[in-house]
Amino acid sequence: MANLVGLGMDAAAGGVFGIIGTALGRIASYFERKQEMEQERLRWGHELKLHELQMQARQQETEMEMAIAEQQGSWRGLEASINADANTGVASKWVINTLRLVRPVLTLLLWLITAWIFSKTGDAGIVNSAVFAATAATLWWFGDRAPRLRNQLGVPGPV
16 A cells, blocks of 8 residues: 555656646746847847938938039039120120129128128127128129139139
């Protein structure tokens, strides 16, 4: 009978250890699965960040392309202005000289008006706008004349 009780105890102990082993395996599987999910979350987070960086790079590239196109358009406008200014046709010398004086006289008048506005108004916004307009006109006037000097020196102008 002792043999039978020992056999029953061995079977019960084996069953208990089997259940404990199964439970430990399930617990270990739970932690493994949790680690796998964390790894997947990190991987997808990395993918998301990579896509965001690619979108940002594309946006910057698009902005640069737009800036380049705008700059090229600006140069084309300047070139058209220079060509229109040079295209006076056949006219007497005093007409050509009068045409050449229009922008310098307008620029001088603009600066005189700016000085008058500066002396008469106390509004900083109006003064700033007038100074901006006068500066833009002056720089355009000098910038419009600069390529001719370059061409006389044999230096190619902007394309």
